[in-house]
Amino acid sequence: MVAGFLRALSGTAARRANRVSFVSMKPQVVFVLGGPGAGKGTQCARIVENYSYTHLSAGDLLRQERSRKDSESGQLIDTYIKEGKIVPVEITINLLRKAMEDTMQKDEDKFRFLIDGFPRNQDNLQGWTAVMEGKADVRFVLFFDCSNQVCIDRCLERGKSSGRSDDNRESLEKRLRTYLQSTRPIIELYGEQGKVRTIDASRTVDEVFADVRTILDKEG
Template sequence: MVISCWGSRVRNLLRMKPVVVFVLGGPGAGKGTQCNNIVKKYGYTHFSAGDLLRAERSKEGTQYGELIGNYIKEGKIVPVEITINLLKRAMDDTMAEDPTRNKFLIDGFPRNTDNLEGWNKIMKNNADVKFVLFFDCSNEICMERCLERGKDSGRTDDNIASLQKRIHTYMQSTKPIIELYAKEGKVRRIEGAKSVDEVFVDVQKIFDAENGIGNL
């Protein structure tokens, strides 16, 4: 009986779907900083699409390295198949180590309709998107933050030329995705221009209010 119950529990855990919160906003809107805070308080696992792409670019011998590097340098969006492949692999690896760690923050994705269509095609039945956490911040403030960050970050895209391209891409391609999710009632908007602590107060209100999310 004990063995049977344990086996059933393991099978149930293995069937758990990833629960996903997409985190969107312009470059420098505060996504990464707040994701770190959410991880500490609510136990989510955080994946940045950009960080995964940069890590893949840096690996020796990876087939996608040079291609990813060129896209990032130009401020363009990397082909969706590559990004989703990296995200799925990261989530699978996390849940393989511990099936109960099935709650994920994915920031910087989906960035355009191609990303969204690719996600729906590959992941729609394999993950549950709860909502989109949207950090709304002016382009001017985002630019200032990124340029300041670029003094120490070592990121090749924290410069004026790349930032202008990234902000243009965000306005043209990502904003419509946020609007699509808003029509479904799945967007939770945060005023990103406030201080880090003030923003996190607002973030906590959202997570604490979500049914089944936050009270871990």
């Protein structure tokens, strides 16, 4: 089933490339990482308002595809989730790739992308390399660094009105453990390559965004 879905995506991309040249340049990608409650979504929204970036969330793309009743891949995603299995990383990455292609087909000036909450682990990173190497340039990682306690306090406060079932202390502690065990090593790996831009995310939204602006203005 997964192989069939990937072939279908590949065929769609090939047909689209035959109609219009997909890229005059590769997508320029910034991975946005940080713990739960670090403010990734809030800052991504600010960046989109002020810079020529498109915000993509792997989780949102999976949920959107799952909700499409006529989507073969959506049915596959739904099956994995209902069975308590992890959706194959190739599906997630191909959804990201398709979203970038669609955006750039509509507007050739929209070639800069914020990919939020990805890669979360080594499997994500290996999958990205296998599918996207040579097809997109990862410029750097925007890392919102925040203490565990601040993350927990923010999420608990958010949980009072968000309606999110995972904004409770037990879930948050599990999410933080996963983040520390799986995502922090990815950030450290990119750090060794000189590709991490770290921001103190424990401050106010405006203070954090001031640092974001400094980084983006410098990076171009």
